[in-house]
Amino acid sequence: MDEFDLIKQYFRRQHSCDGVVVDNGDDCAIVELAASERLVFSIDTMVEGRHFLADMAPQDLGYRALATALSDLAAMGAEPRYFTLALTLPAVDHQWLAGFSQGLFELAEQHDMALLGGDTTRGPLTITIQVHGVITDDAYLSRAGAKVDDIIAVTGSIGDAAAGLQLLLREQEAADAFLLSRFLRPTARVAEGQALLPYSCCGIDISDGLLADLGHLVAASEVAAIVDVNALPTSKALGFIDDVDERQRYQLTGGDDYELCVAIAPDRWSQAKAYFAAQGWPLTAVGRIVAANSQADAISLRGSDSEILAQQTGFKHF
Amino acid sequence: MDEFDLIKQYFRRQHSCDGVVVDNGDDCAIVELAASERLVFSIDTMVEGRHFLADMAPQDLGYRALATALSDLAAMGAEPRYFTLALTLPAVDHQWLAGFSQGLFELAEQHDMALLGGDTTRGPLTITIQVHGVITDDAYLSRAGAKVDDIIAVTGSIGDAAAGLQLLLREQEAADAFLLSRFLRPTARVAEGQALLPYSCCGIDISDGLLADLGHLVAASEVAAIVDVNALPTSKALGFIDDVDERQRYQLTGGDDYELCVAIAPDRWSQAKAYFAAQGWPLTAVGRIVAANSQADAISLRGSDSEILAQQTGFKHF
Numbered sequence: 001m002d003e004f005d006l007i008k009q010y011f012r013r014q015h016s017c018d019g020v021v022v023d024n025g026d027d028c029a030i031v032e033l034a035a036s037e038r039l040v041f042s043i044d045t046m047v048e049g050r051h052f053l054a055d056m057a058p059q060d061l062g063y064r065a066l067a068t069a070l071s072d073l074a075a076m077g078a079e080p081r082y083f084t085l086a087l088t089l090p091a092v093d094h095q096w097l098a099g100f101s102q103g104l105f106e107l108a109e110q111h112d113m114a115l116l117g118g119d120t121t122r123g124p125l126t127i128t129i130q131v132h133g134v135i136t137d138d139a140y141l142s143r144a145g146a147k148v149d150d151i152i153a154v155t156g157s158i159g160d161a162a163a164g165l166q167l168l169l170r171e172q173e174a175a176d177a178f179l180l181s182r183f184l185r186p187t188a189r190v191a192e193g194q195a196l197l198p199y200s201c202c203g204i205d206i207s208d209g210l211l212a213d214l215g216h217l218v219a220a221s222e223v224a225a226i227v228d229v230n231a232l233p234t235s236k237a238l239g240f241i242d243d244v245d246e247r248q249r250y251q252l253t254g255g256d257d258y259e260l261c262v263a264i265a266p267d268r269w270s271q272a273k274a275y276f277a278a279q280g281w282p283l284t285a286v287g288r289i290v291a292a293n294s295q296a297d298a299i300s301l302r303g304s305d306s307e308i309l310a311q312q313t314g315f316k317h318f
Numbered sequence: 319m320d321e322f323d324l325i326k327q328y329f330r331r332q333h334s335c336d337g338v339v340v341d342n343g344d345d346c347a348i349v350e351l352a353a354s355e356r357l358v359f360s361i362d363t364m365v366e367g368r369h370f371l372a373d374m375a376p377q378d379l380g381y382r383a384l385a386t387a388l389s390d391l392a393a394m395g396a397e398p399r400y401f402t403l404a405l406t407l408p409a410v411d412h413q414w415l416a417g418f419s420q421g422l423f424e425l426a427e428q429h430d431m432a433l434l435g436g437d438t439t440r441g442p443l444t445i446t447i448q449v450h451g452v453i454t455d456d457a458y459l460s461r462a463g464a465k466v467d468d469i470i471a472v473t474g475s476i477g478d479a480a481a482g483l484q485l486l487l488r489e490q491e492a493a494d495a496f497l498l499s500r501f502l503r504p505t506a507r508v509a510e511g512q513a514l515l516p517y518s519c520c521g522i523d524i525s526d527g528l529l530a531d532l533g534h535l536v537a538a539s540e541v542a543a544i545v546d547v548n549a550l551p552t553s554k555a556l557g558f559i560d561d562v563d564e565r566q567r568y569q570l571t572g573g574d575d576y577e578l579c580v581a582i583a584p585d586r587w588s589q590a591k592a593y594f595a596a597q598g599w600p601l602t603a604v605g606r607i608v609a610a611n612s613q614a615d616a617i618s619l620r621g622s623d624s625e626i627l628a629q630q631t632g633f634k635h636f
Contacts, residue, residue: 022355026460026523026538027393028360030453038339041434042346043402043448047441075345084361086404086446116359123365130361133598135348141343145462161326205344220344 062103078133146263160252380421396451461538464581480572
């Protein structure tokens, strides 16, 4: 079986994606956009042993690889359209490929995303996905644009995926299905990102931990932030962790939740909150944007009485 | 030095690329197209030890990684615009990064291409590049569309890169600078691809060898082909190889030349040939499209008197 058979068997699927002029299978794909649309794209790599465990189920891996990439589109408020996949494999393992492609397309189909090109090569297991989406009429979220007094809000709950990863590392896999699934099959907040556009122009997804990612947001916006550690949205499952320090460490520095963190002007906050409540989506105020003094990326943590820490840390790739 | 410092130091460059709404450095890039433009894109991976030698100079590697990806845009007749880079590195090696980024941007700047996003991760050396270009008014080359009696034409000369690779493998590096450079720094035929649009709608780039790539073209077009082995465009340097079998093997199955192979209707051929001649660009007729009999992808090789082979072979990734 050569590269072309492999692609045909596992990665050629019917799709109903709009605007595809030349589909998967030529030297390039060609797509068209409507006049009001702009193209939004991002590339992400996952390396075995670094970003995922070698024994992770291929279904989960396929799902997770696309979900984490998709989260970058969610963070811009974009509507997903297509993706490309560069897959480096140590060998052709049909069981693995069947599982991986199943998990991948399970999520792709949820968002009507078409796979419009790829490359399969032989080497150490590495998964690179580029996702493409569109925004309309130049409405998008970016890291820049947070203003002093904006409310910092977070979707969903945070800290779950980091706790789930700990369960996996400790091989307590039966421990808590919710926390595990938050790590293994994260939800990219695609609908939430688009829904935030009327209320915000500034957001980021939480992939490296709230402190690290909010750090990027305030740096790009040339502001600082105060985060109220007691306000962090906490799932019931995470709440069962008795050790407050451990729980807050997951929530502040854990990463992998792929929730969105946005800055919302005070006069838009109640509307945004009401819209999310009507949808049944959590949206929690966790802090405030403040003026940058010496450090434009400083984040101060506020506990029940006073400031306790003024240092952002997060997952560093190197 | 973390991922962000590394990106800033080596991969953040000024550019003058049109239509960039959100540049490198946010969760996604955002670009706009003119109403008549369509987006063209392709992703390619190079793995150390598989697609390049471990001791290849990082300048050449950066140049070559972009050139081989760019060749897919050339094969569609697209105008290059931007690219993304997913770089997996075993460690932060500043000398390597300086060289790699120098070679990469040397070529990017030749085509006014902007780097609009990327991901740097730690792991075995793997380079994935997605290139993006545009076509205008829906004029493009694709693998499908070759018609019976079309002339099969090839740009430049072929077989050089395969001969150059052999010199490298035999460590005869002083042997022939031209052949070596054809492997180490291939030229994506970007201008030629665009220039072919008035004369052709069907083409492919020769990355895996003429037989393999022409095989894809005739399969997609549901036709067959006859190639005249004595007509293959041969550089002076390749002509010095006395062994005719070796030379023809490089030319038919060698790959890595990144020349274009196109099908041109007989009544357009003399115009196309004249236009290329006026530009000083070689364009050589090497065969004819014929009707598919039993096999839609059959390629017959014609020697000085009769048919000698009817089998296409090429580089298989798996």
